[in-house]
Amino acid sequence: MSKEQTRARLLDAAERLFAENGFDGTSLRTITSAADANLAAVNYHFQSKEGLIAAVFSRRIEPLNQERITRLDQAIRAAAPAPPDLEDILRAFLLPTLRLRGTADGLEAGHFLQLLGRVFSDPGSIKAVVLSQFRPTAQRFLEVLSQALPQLPRPELLWRLHFLIGSLAHAHAAGELIRLMSAGACDPDDGEGVLQHLTTFAAAGFRAPHTRPAPQKASMVNP
Amino acid sequence: MSKEQTRARLLDAAERLFAENGFDGTSLRTITSAADANLAAVNYHFQSKEGLIAAVFSRRIEPLNQERITRLDQAIRAAAPAPPDLEDILRAFLLPTLRLRGTADGLEAGHFLQLLGRVFSDPGSIKAVVLSQFRPTAQRFLEVLSQALPQLPRPELLWRLHFLIGSLAHAHAAGELIRLMSAGACDPDDGEGVLQHLTTFAAAGFRAPHTRPAPQKASMVNP
């Protein structure tokens, strides 16, 4: 068994098992037997369990960022010199992840989406790694969004971007829950459908007039 | 030390520690020493760790549901015989959780929000307990939303409700991350501010015209 093959099998098995049972819920013993590898192989290839977790994320995040930026640049060029349509910006952001569901190699990558959706709310230390890799891309999108919606104050734009990320993360991480709660009416595996629904919803949300300082009712804390 | 006091201290400590370190990341030893109780007390009061987790949720969820329904009924009565404003429906749903931040007894309950936001994407078996307690309330809101937006097909309405839940869960569970990513411009502890921003965003999203079957571009899978 070659070195690279073992490494890849470990990553695939870890990705799937972490998605299904969580990081703490998956032992190295479970991973290595699923990957037909030896227990010590994890420490040889990734130094530690934390190293393995970080590697599971890094392997997918870099291509994901690249595809997002490529599609964003395409949208910018196609619309130049005007700013691109809001919908096209959103699609450039959403499509690269949603596309991972239901495609050929997506059989593996689908598990990764669950992890990615969960990472924002996870208590562990993985957030730092993922966030540092995600930040430049988010910053880039923020700038372009800001040009497309120049009347929106920056904090409001930030909140709306977070709501978008939350909706996307929820669709990824809680897919089976959504299927269950909707009694099958919502299919989280239909990436194209989710893309359509989320783009429509979020585009309208982003275009909403900006929030007024607060209505003249009493404070909500003591209504 | 009375029985009820010990029970309550265990729940408080567990709530905080689970929020900070996750369920698997928190041992019964850590909980019992934080609560100044004996290790065996957990098994005496809650039978098992799972029982403790379930109790942490049940204690908060029931009042939360009641407040949501009460506010929804108020909005319905105030607007009768017309359906209530979309914004009022959304506020009835959002306010009871967001209000838990920054209020007096909210010092404890704030930790609960993190848990609640995380539970949808957690790999464990807690989902089932929480979902079963949440479902009737969600169903009720769905009906009222459906009356306020009669032109929206049911699946689209369901998706939009899931996007709302995702945004809310993200604001709760990833609060510190949002603060960090926005370099302080977004304050997740300002419940009233989050309520304003999210209501504006989501109301516009819910009001968007319903998604058309699909644009006549090529499939997104092979663009």
Place this chain on the structure above:
DNA sequence: GTCTATATGGGGATAGAC
């Protein structure tokens, strides 16, 4: 009801042979 002590099992990591 509360405590101490312990049973029982599993975890991550590593040393050293091959």
Place this chain on the structure above:
DNA sequence: GTCTATCCCCATATAGAC
């Protein structure tokens, strides 16, 4: 590079004294 065997730690749960 890969494997076996093992070290050492900590978890949940319970039995039985107080």
